[in-house]
Amino acid sequence: MTADQSAPRSAQTVVLGLGRSGLGAARLLNQRGHAVVVLDSGNSAEHQRKANLLRQEGISVLLERPLELSSFEDLQGTPERVIVSPGIRWDHPTLTALRRQGIRTDGEITTAWEASRPVPWIGITGTNGKTTVTHLVAHLLKAAGLDAPMCGNVGHSAAELTLERLQDLPAWMVVELSSYQIESAPALAPQVGIWTTLTPDHLERHGTLENYRAIKRSLLERSRVRILNADDPDLASRAASWDEARWITATDGSQARSQGITPWLWIEAGQVMQAEGAVLDASALAMPGAHNRQNMLMAVAACLELGLSGPCMEAALRAFPGVPHRLELIRELQGIRWVNDSKATNYDAAEVALNAMEGPLVVLAGGESKQGDASGWIEALTKKAAAVVLFGAAQTEFGQMLELAGFPGVVERHGDLSAAVAEAQNLAQQLSCRAVLLSPACASFDQYSDFEARGEHFRTLVQSLQAV
CATH class of the missing domain: 3.40.1190.10 (Mur-like, catalytic domain)
Known part of the structure; x- marks a missing residue:
């Protein structure tokens, strides 16, 4: 099965952002014959590197272009279409203004659907x-x-x-x-x-x-x-x-x-x-x-x-090997299982993970907190966790929530995951826990690019642990 790769060169299609989805959309559109220009607000060395790669493929890139109407003013004519990465709000004022001008806006996923x-x-x-x-x-x-x-x-x-x-x-x-x-x-x-x-x-x-x-x-x-x-x-x-x-x-x-x-x-x-x-x-x-x-x-x-x-x-x-970062067993050390659930980026996902595990546990939680009802998560912590080690931006907020809820276990706070893992190893030994569970109940963006990066850091830290 093959797709029609050719399309007549037309008015410009503007792709917003040099992230993974933006790069993929720009290259796909270009391959299918569209005139593409990519706008990005950054101008770091990494932005320059990505921009140069696209330019070598015949794709125009303009850096230091924030998502404002002025960034579109000196393009070669009014863009026919604007492609939006998932990280940009769909109701962003600039996108709303573009739509009022009759300019079509689509998400990156649409380019794949069409092609x-x-x-x-x-x-x-x-x-x-x-x-x-x-x-x-x-x-x-x-x-x-x-x-x-x-x-x-x-x-x-x-x-x-x-x-x-x-x-x-x-x-x-x-x-x-x-x-x-x-x-x-x-x-x-x-x-x-x-x-x-x-x-x-x-x-x-x-x-x-x-x-x-x-x-x-x-x-x-x-x-x-x-x-x-x-x-x-x-x-x-x-x-x-x-x-x-x-x-x-x-x-x-x-x-x-x-x-x-x-x-x-x-x-x-x-x-x-x-x-x-x-x-x-x-x-x-x-x-x-x-x-x-x-x-x-x-x-x-x-x-x-x-x-x-x-x-x-x-x-x-x-024969299914499991899903990385979702209740993923990293190793067992001195009878304690170390489990990576970095994919749990909200309270509900973290609650599900706790209910699937046998306690007592040491739970690592924290990051960039989200809106939501934490009551079920805290109830599950109370049932399964002997200790909670908090890290990252949400540590103060989560600590106050656990205190107000009367959480009976140990609560410790650390600035980053590295210190939290070291603390968790000591607590797991002291409290005779079955497992240490990274299930953050938070987004990762305070310290990591995504939950995968957080999970991989956890994997590296756990694999380097020595028996105590």
Whole structure:
């Protein structure tokens, strides 16, 4: 399968930002024949390096151009289109002004959607769980011999992957989609849409839970096959508003049925079931926690749509290596397990991790805090954690929250993760803990470029620990 790579040279398309998504979009558009200019507000050595690489490919780059209308004034004519990276607010005043002028604005993900036609997408979204489901779907399809790489909000950007495969497009694309990407891509219509969970997140960007929910829902409404998690309270409470969906539940289905939901997949007597009978052994996936059973069922539901058999999927699930930075066992030292859950960037994800672990634990938490309800997280800490070691920008805020909640365990504070890991090792020994869990309940941007960088630093620190 190949894409039409050529398009007549036209008015300029402006790409905002030299980040990963901006670079991928600029290169993809250029390869497909569009006249591209990239604007970025920076002018560091790294900005210069990236700019020079693009210029060698025939792409114009203008540095020291903040996102203001004046930055567009000396371009060669009015831009035909502006491509926006996920990190830029969709309601930014400059973007709003450009739209009033009749200039089309699209998110980076749209460039991949357009260039990958007619490849069907499996679009996966949700507050928590979407990364695990994305990895699971891609793993199952690969094991079945299907050419279905994953991209989007994980691994390659969708534009990078599409550019890489432009001469030989894959059979399917498995795409993790954040709310930032969805709101900027109203044309995106997956063949299969998966919605994992919905809890308050990114409210500093979207304003209200209702806005956040509506963005997520829009993706599923445009999907031909809709897969939804009946075990998520928010999704289940709105089940009646869906005229057609495939619901999964990691229970026997009785609770879902009591809410008026007819499960398409459920677990009964240790088997993943559908109306026609057993599909596979529910214990095939070794990852701990009820939430991972939900993740498994959503992945299985998607792959059943593509024709995979139960035995094929069961064998692949048994071989699944897990997801980096999500309840990832780094090592065991002196009987203590060190677990990397850097992907837990909000209270709900951190609560899920705690509920999946056996206590007593030492928990590492902190970073750049987000809006949200911390009560469930603190309750889980109270049940599972003998000690909490706080680090980064949120340490004072989190310390006050734990004190006000009457957290009975030890609470220590440190400026950075390195000192926090050293403290955690001592506390784990003193308090006879089973494990040390990095589950920050925070974004990473106070000290790291992303949660992956934070998780990799944790991995390095833990692997260098010596027995005490």
